[in-house]
Amino acid sequence: MKNSVRVKIPASTANLGPGFDSLGMALSLYSYVEMKRAEETTISLHGEHLKGIPTDKTNLVYKVAQAVFNKAGVLVPELEISMYSEIPLTRGLGSSATTIIGAMVAANELIGSPLMREELFTMATQIEKHPDNVGASLFGGFAVCAWDGTSAHHISFNPPEQLEVLVVIPQFELSTTKAREALPRELSFQDAVYNIGRTSMLVGALASGRYDLLSAAMKDKLHQPYRAALVPGMAEILEEAPRKGALGAALSGAGPTVLAFVHQEERDKHGLETYMVETMRAQGIEADTMWIKPDLQGAQLVSDEQEGTFMDMIKGEVKA
Numbered sequence: 022m023k024n025s026v027r028v029k030i031p032a033s034t035a036n037l038g039p040g041f042d043s044l045g046m047a048l049s050l051y052s053y054v055e056m057k058r059a060e061e062t063t064i065s066l067h068g069e070h071l072k073g074i075p076t077d078k079t080n081l082v083y084k085v086a087q088a089v090f091n092k093a094g095v096l097v098p099e100l101e102i103s104m105y106s107e108i109p110l111t112r113g114l115g116s117s118a119t120t121i122i123g124a125m126v127a128a129n130e131l132i133g134s135p136l137m138r139e140e141l142f143t144m145a146t147q148i149e150k151h152p153d154n155v156g157a158s159l160f161g162g163f164a165v166c167a168w169d170g171t172s173a174h175h176i177s178f179n180p181p182e183q184l185e186v187l188v189v190i191p192q193f194e195l196s197t198t199k200a201r202e203a204l205p206r207e208l209s210f211q212d213a214v215y216n217i218g219r220t221s222m223l224v225g226a227l228a229s230g231r232y233d234l235l236s237a238a239m240k241d242k243l244h245q246p247y248r249a250a251l252v253p254g255m256a257e258i259l260e261e262a263p264r265k266g267a268l269g270a271a272l273s274g275a276g277p278t279v280l281a282f283v284h285q286e287e288r289d290k291h292g293l294e295t296y297m298v299e300t301m302r303a304q305g306i307e308a309d310t311m312w313i314k315p316d317l318q319g320a321q322l323v324s325d326e327q328e329g330t331f332m333d334m335i336k337g338e339v340k341a
Contacts, residue, residue, distance in 0.1 A: 022132060023131050025055070025128060025131075026057075026130040027053060027055040027331065028127045028321070028323070029052075029053055030051060030126070030320045031047040031049060031051055031119070032050040032108045032115050032116070032316075033045050033047050033050055033157035033274075034113070034188075034274060034278075035113075035115065035273070036153065037118060038238070038269070039238070039240065039242075039273040040165075040223060042151040042152070042153055042166075043152070043220065044153055044163075044220065044223065045115075045156055045158075046180065046315055047158055047162060048314075049313050050107050050311070051316075052104070052107065052108050052116070053331070054082060055102070055104075055331045056086065056102055056128065057100065057101040058101075059099045059101040062083065062100050064080050064102045067104065068105050068107070070147055071104055074104075078093040079096065080102070081117075081124065082104060082120060082123065082124040083100060084097075085125055085133075086100060086130050088144055089124070089128035089129055089132075089141075089144070090132065092140075095132045104120075110190065111196055112190050112196060112278045113274035113276045113277060114193070114200060114272040114274065114278055115158055115274065117197075118149055118158050121149060122141075122159050122320050123129050123146055123159045124221070125141045125145055126320045129141060138160070142155065142156060142159055142173050142239050143173045144171055152167070152173045152286040157177075159200060159320050160319045161317050162179045162316075163177065163179070163227050163315070164314045179234065179315075180227050183232075183284055183285045184268075184282060184283075186280055186283070187310065187312055187313075188273060188310065188313060189258075189279045189280070189281075190308055191252065191278070191301060192308070195275060200248055200275035203247045205247060212242040215241060215242050216241060218279070221238055223238035223239060232268050236263040236267075239270065239271050245259065248272060248276055250274065252332075253301070253306060254300045254306060255272060255276070257300055258281075262281050265289070265292060266287045266289045266293040267281060267283055267293055268282040268285075269281070270282070279297065280296065281293065294310050294312075
């Protein structure tokens with residue numbers, strides 16, 4: 022049993038083209054949850070990416086923590102919760118998954134870790150309804166996930182060392198619900214086989230370091246063509262980015278963020294970045310960009326000795 026814990030949780034990208042609701046990758050962009058036992062529940066939010074989130078017991082972190090306590094048969098009704106995030110909300114970078122995983126790992130650690138991470142993974146998938154983002158954020162690296170409505174399973178491994186991710190984040194939000202409403206209710210047999218082949222190739226390419234196969238492996242006929250109208254410029258970027266230095270490109274999760282896999286020794290990174298931003302700008306969409314490496318650790322405990330106090334970290338006095 023502990024009185025206080027702090028957890029660092031990586032963002033994630035999901036689908037990666039063909040791997041709808043089954044493939045995810047953790048990214049080195051983080052949110053933090055600090056949880057303490059308390060006499061009365063208080064919730065403090067820090068950073069521009071948490072605006073509008075409830076600060077009472079309807080807060081998702083509080084509710085998920087209570088689910089963990091109930092599962093473990095432990096009563097901890099009052100909590101002091103602090104949250105800070107670098108991850109934009111509803112942009113396809115797994116912000117809800119980091120919240121769920123952060124709450125679960127923190128709550129479990131607070132009561133002495135009675136639940137295994139595999140149990141937390143299944144619980145998180147039950148809440149999120151798909152395993153790819155929560156699997157990547159919990160275990161780190163590249164996550165291959167399966168969910169049958171009852172149990173969640175995963176295999177995780179580190180992607181190739183020289184892989185970098187360029188994310189282009191449009192300055193508008195896109196809810197997962199709206200993005201899913203754009204999907205067809207039925208697929209042709211040919212399109213299903215197409216995606217199975219590409220998904221399998223993508224897993225094999227990342228496991229074996231076959232950068233040359235990523236462009237073909239990241240193509241998709243299941244969801245991206247139907248979501249293209251929701252992210253103007255996306256279809257062109259997915260087609261052209263591999264000709265401008267990307268190893269492959271995809272919509273990140275439900276979007277609207279678009280990502281490109283890039284070899285770290287690519288000579289024209291700036292040209293690729295400019296192309297992606299200008300393509301969206303031509304459609305009237307402004308976007309921010311980040312160069313990010315995959316995260317290999319997943320959710321982990323951090324201490325004051327590692328990163329300073331929670332407020333030090335937020336103020337930038339200690340690099341997060």
